[in-house]
Amino acid sequence: MRAFILYVAVTLCLAFPLTIHPASRVMLASPDAKLYMWTLAWDTHAFTHQPLSLFDANIYYPERHTLAYSENLIGTSFLAAPVIWLTGNLVLAMNLAALATCVLCGTGAYLLGRSLGFGAGGAFLCGLIYAFAPPRFMKIGQLHMNAMQWIPFSLAYLHAYLDRGRRADLHKALGFGSLQALASGHGAVFLVVASIVICGWRAVWASRCACGPACVMWG
Numbered sequence: 001m002r003a004f005i006l007y008v009a010v011t012l013c014l015a016f017p018l019t020i021h022p023a024s025r026v027m028l029a030s031p032d033a034k035l036y037m038w039t040l041a042w043d044t045h046a047f048t049h050q051p052l053s054l055f056d057a058n059i060y061y062p063e064r065h066t067l068a069y070s071e072n073l074i075g076t077s078f079l080a081a082p083v084i085w086l087t088g089n090l091v092l093a094m095n096l097a098a099l100a101t102c103v104l105c106g107t108g109a110y111l112l113g114r115s116l117g118f119g120a121g122g123a124f125l126c127g128l129i130y131a132f133a134p135p136r137f138m139k140i141g142q143l144h145m146n147a148m149q150w151i152p153f154s155l156a157y158l159h160a161y162l163d164r165g166r167r168a169d170l171h172k173a174l175g176f177g178s179l180q181a182l183a184s185g186h187g188a189v190f191l192v193v194a195s196i197v198i199c200g201w202r203a204v205w206a207s208r209c210a211c212g213p214a215c216v217m218w219g
Helices: 002-014 031-049 074-087 090-115 120-132 150-164 167-183 185-209 213-218
Strands: none
Touching: 002 090, 002 120, 031 074, 031 090, 074 090, 074 167, 090 120, 090 150, 150 167, 150 185, 167 185
16 A cells, blocks of 8 residues: 555656646647547447447448557546546546556556565565656656556466466456556557466476476576
8 A cells, every 4th residue: 555655656746747737738749649538538438328339439430440440548448437427628537547557557566576575665666667667657648558557467466376376366367468458459469478478487487396406406
């Protein structure tokens, strides 16, 4: 809980002045920002009005499935939808969703660090680097590239499943992986590659430990 609060504080500090004008300013005044706001608005509308035809967006009629022409931001819309329903302010919804991804990135990486045996300090540092390293944080205005928050959650539960073999952990890993695929196609690719590497490494480790003396050398 303390780590979560600290990540919130760091996010608010580093995102200044957006944090004091979230309802009227955007991080990047560009056509992309307008595209993101439209996408979030469409997703939110479709959630309640046509969930089974979500990809039949209101563009390029009479073409179908036009939401798939770009990043669909469905996973991020889950964060933005309550704000849109309550306020109708797309700028506020987009900004709060972007800021939330930073906090979730930090919290997820903290959880991953703890699952790997790091102490609280080391795990907090993992979250700090993952959430606020310039290559990610400086793209806060690009929702489709910034939304990498579900990757560490999925990997944390993947490690838990490989350690203990509980199906519940596997289901959680797959669930968070699905959320990542919905939030960002880029992130989904990164997650798949990371998962394959982890499973491959764990398989090699297990085979070496089964050899006896090799386990001593590697342990």
